[in-house]
Amino acid sequence: MKQICDRAKKPDAVMDLLTTIYKLAEKKNFTGLFLKILVISMFLFTLQSCDLKLDEEVDHIPERPFDVAPGITDMHNFMSLDTLYFYAGQESTFDFKSDTSNKQILSIKIFIDNEPMKYTNSRLKFPVKPGIYKLKAEIYTGTETGSIANLADYERHLIEKEWTLIIYKIENFSEIQGKYSFVNGRLKLEWDEFPYPFIKEYQIIDPWTCPATHILFTRNNSIYDSTYWGFIKPFQINVITKGNSVLYWCQIIVPEIAPNISISYADSSCEKLKIMWDAPPYYDHLTSASLYISNNLHSISNNVRDTVSLLDFDQPFGKENMIYLRYKWKSFAEPKIAASKRFNYGNTYTPFNKDGQIIPVNNNVAIHLYPTWRMITYNTELVSTGDTLHLNEHFMVNLNLTTSPNGTQYAYVTNKGKIRTGLVNNLSQNIISPTILPGTTGNEELRISDNKIACIKSSIYTLKFYDLNTMQTIQLFDAGAEIDKITNMSSDAKYFSITFNNSDHVYKREDEAITKLYELQSQSGKSFLSFNPLNSEQFFYYDSQEFSCRNLNNSVINFSYPLEADKILHLDIANNRMLVAVGNNLCIISITDGKMLNQIPFSQDNPVGKSIGQNSILIGNKIVSNSLFYCF
């Protein structure tokens, strides 16, 4: 019980007052009553003054330990400088950090010319008036003494720093520009130069990333960027002064530069479709270009300046396809390429109506016979229609329609025993002969020469030669045996060949007489015989084992070589090649030396294989066979 009622002992003035009151009461004979009042008053006073007083203190008072102020750093390294440069009115981060984790910064006061500045969220707005100022920072940090004030965050270290502050301004600051261009396959950025000497360097950043990605520093006002390859890319140029302040300078946005992709429209049915695009101006950074068709990789070019790619024949391409050009991971699509039926592209296709039959005539023309008695010419290269001839006569399709060796004339036998002939390239210009074979069925075999001499099988034993120029029968020929087939007639009608008794017979026709030149034994029906339209004195012959070129008027064999073929389908003498069927392959073979030029597999499941027939011919780089074209 060491606490005592202190205040009760102290108030002497109060005691004096009470004494005075007592004396006054004594004079007035109110002593008893005032004594009661006095006692009550003293009691109440005592009550108020003798409440517990809390004023004890602890005894432990430690010495102040040694404690030094922490080092101060800042993101711009302002603390290491004496002069700072800021643009007039610029607002900048002015942030400081303590290098001692237990002595963090508690408050910062900034003064410019001793005037306290508004400093919130570590940002400071600098004066708008250019000039030289004195900038001062008072940085208060915590201590590490462990004292009460320290632990209660009331103890501080004060670190002061002063700078010379230079506020500058630039005329037409808002008009500062940057531009981009491509030089030697690289992106070049240029911008207006900072006009003051206190520039340290330019900083280039990507402002669209968060945080902004630093790209590089440079002292020049232009850079080459090798990282750009087509995609949209922004560049922000900042000026860093010698006072380490950062000033936004300008922004350059390089747009997406996509290659202009186009596709060629082939003139020829067998020309490969060609996809072309512009060489990228930023090729320096690219190592390859990948071409995708409908998300499938078509080709990769390791030279990005190669800007053409050919579609393979087996590459289908149509309306559903989309072309993409990909550099690295970036794809550039070309959606504007309009698909058309010409894009129904492949190694086989049917350019004509499937009804009826196509009879190849020469390298340019085919004749389409419709069951509805129409005959149409087609340009086989452009796949376009030519003349149309409506037939009045009933005839068996393909059985007796023939063309001259040079492909300019056509002729067929009508069901009334007449011959209608005309020009292939002008079907309507035709003439009809008088009745040559009364009572005919229209199935008779017919051959026609370039000079319009017709050879018609007039009976099973005889041939009739008819001049369609003069409309007169000029010769009759009795073979003396049952004729199997008229195999060929030369372009000048001087020679013809027929087959009977399993032999090929070659005849020379003169005005007075018809002379047999050759009788060639054929085996198993595989033989082939054709006069050479380029040399009227030669013919080609295949006897199922050997292919040869022989002279007509002597027995000289110009060349021969063994050949294994099921059937010779067409001789393209002008291009020194022939089309033969061998097993499940179509082979293109050099005529003069029998060298294999091309081999095209097919089967009965293959539409090519199904359509192979007597009339298959070679035209350019395709095989035309009935209604089917095959490109190789």
Add this chain to the structure above:
Amino acid sequence: MKKSIFIFFAICLTAIISNAQDLHLGFSAGLAFANMEGARSSLENKLHSLPYQAGITDNFPAWFEYKAEMSADFDMVMFGVYYMRSSTGGRISAKDYSANYFYNVEMINNAFGFSTKLLFDEINKTRFFVTLGIGQQHLKSIINEEMYLYSTKRKTILKKDETEGQSIHALAGLFVEKRLTTNISVAAYVNYYFSPFYTESGYRAANWKGFRSGLTFCIIVPESIKNYSIAE
């Protein structure tokens, strides 16, 4: 509430005085041994929450109690009213070269009520009473937290808070009175004080229950005030 209690006591007092034989005016001083368990616990929690070394220098000790009482004496029984005031407090203190810190909690209890004293024995003019009392208590707690920094010579008030509360209290005990003269007597008492319905938490939960003991100086006013004199 306060008004109705005042009226109640005024009516009681008037009734007692108008019928009493003698009027006892008692003035007591004693010690209050208050329990204060909730307040002590709160002070401990505060001490542990401080980041620096500190100590409890006052932990709600027993402290003086003062009482004024007016009773009507009917020989075998006395009826009266009383007013009591008691105080205690807690203090946390910390001090070093940098600062002087303290956290004071002052607790004041002003209670007034109605008492009954029942005479159960009298030996040589010394009367022994059983005391029963009930009334209202008005509790006040004042929290004052300050830190004085020597470096800046500045006082920082960290917290200043004052809360008040009211509730019912009761007391029961023994009262022994020895009449010295016709108008003066002295007495001693031992009471047990408690608050039956007070359940608040924190410093306001200062449970003032506990023993009270002290001495009383009584002025006995006779039935007629004219007969009153300070000396026999």
